[in-house]
Amino acid sequence: MSKTKVSIKDIAQKAGVSTALVSYVLNGKEKESRVGQEIALKVKQIATELNYQPSHLAKSLRSGKTHTIGLIIADISNPFFANIARVVEDEAKRNGYTVIIGSSDENADKSRDLLDVLINRQVDGFIIVSAEDSKEQIQLLLDKHIPFVLLDRYFPEIPTDFVSTDHYRASYDAGTHLIRNQYQRIGMIAYDSQLFHMQERIRGYQDALRDSKVTGQEHWLKRIKINAIDAGVKAAIDTMLAADEPVDALLFATYSLAVSGLKHINSLGIKVPDDLGIVSFGQAEVFELYYCPITYLKQPIVLLGQTAVELLVKKLTHKSTEPAQILMKAELIERASSKTKKSVVT
């Protein structure tokens, strides 16, 4: 509890040896430096007695290893990312790493700031859920040979390590499921985003319709600006329902879109699934506790997080050279919100 920090010099003084010798011992180099066992033990005991805390900062500058992973997530207030952060932390701890988290809030500038701050604090490597417009940052990390693994979102044109859900296939499965359950006019609400995972989710939906010989209409697909979700979702749903042939089912491309949509649907008095079938990406308690439990695409959060840590640790310990690119399957959890539509006489 003393205010002054214990230094190597203090230990050296008390042990009656040189500071160099103390340094050798505390860095585990007593053998190379031919320090006697007895002296080494004494130094360690004194260090413990004095509650000596090695300066990681100084240590990092020497060894270049901090055993710290920087995790950049796209939005900490999104439960998908918050839960995956928890998995990454647990798995990192098992591997002897501490995780420092930064949230880019889907903002490329903030993402760049965070990368700079964490690089300068010398994390050993990164796990990154990329934000919009952050492609150049990722390319720069690659050019600088900074070890990293992309999580959930990746750039197909950059040869990086990544672990991701197969977003295309997940969306395709959701669309096919709704068609099989007799829904005929299936809409999708997605983000207006250049990010590849969002493009893939849209493509999967479109291909599911095409492969089932359903001709999608323009008002069935709506792209919402991420900075005005509630207003965008409200307008999208209103348009989709006011059309001559209103949609009878909706696929939400993210959890946040679904929550916003369900609130609006409730306020309109629309009944799920009789008036409108629902499937959403992402998993959350809210889907289970909604009056009509929501069918969702369950992303393999635990496996995604664990594999990302595993790949990064392999890179950090030089056990891997080739980029590993892993796609995992999302599981469609069928609940009441997309159950087979009652036949309607038309």
Next chain:
Amino acid sequence: MSKTKVSIKDIAQKAGVSTALVSYVLNGKEKESRVGQEIALKVKQIATELNYQPSHLAKSLRSGKTHTIGLIIADISNPFFANIARVVEDEAKRNGYTVIIGSSDENADKSRDLLDVLINRQVDGFIIVSAEDSKEQIQLLLDKHIPFVLLDRYFPEIPTDFVSTDHYRASYDAGTHLIRNQYQRIGMIAYDSQLFHMQERIRGYQDALRDSKVTGQEHWLKRIKINAIDAGVKAAIDTMLAADEPVDALLFATYSLAVSGLKHINSLGIKVPDDLGIVSFGQAEVFELYYCPITYLKQPIVLLGQTAVELLVKKLTHKSTEPAQILMKAELIERASSKTKKSVVT
């Protein structure tokens, strides 16, 4: 995009001046060092051309300021903390600070690791949501004169800065509200925790009953172990309902307890509020989208987060000396889950 980092030496060479001069200029000390304006400008231009990145690490060692705040939250997968983290980040950014987050997962060892890691990476100060058994760590930070502000949870016996909800009063309001709405046997499910905020929530509930001349029974208050929430909540609810005089309303001390409880209540086919009135701490979309919207204690997340940053920045810029201890009021948001009980002929 070059692989080798541009150094002060490179700039000095290109400018035809000494490295010391470059260092003066790039650290904004050209005036004290009597460097000519023209030379200073040239050095800055070359630094920009070469895309020179100052090493924050080296810079920190000199200036002792990093403009980085360490935020330690108790559990990143809890939406209350995830949302407050987002507020802290936004407010910190407005003040020119970057936030690095660590999650202690309600574990004192992990909390200590994170504090060590972040202190050694020289954050300027901390905002901390304390984990169980972390009191000594907080005392140590105080002894070491490391600037910090406690958020949401504090230790009444340690004179620290803190911003917190008035947990006692919130719980008291919830209990009084249920009694006023004709509930007669009000149970509470809380954590088995020594943390002061949890003690205060329990005390508020007990005082609300006492002040309304309701004699609480032993089986009305259950304390759940945090590492086995679902099993604990299930057992608690089963006991409370199987008693001779079963509870007719439940106050959940946290969001996580409520979600677990609502799942179990659903599986039992119990109807809210007719069979059981519900009030919960915390806010979440799930409360709004539940078939019977849940009455909750809305904590002032934005104000809590902003005030914590404000207090810390004041400390960091030496504008404040006395500890600031701020309690904020939670607002009871009345929804259908606790509406006035229908009179029952007994």
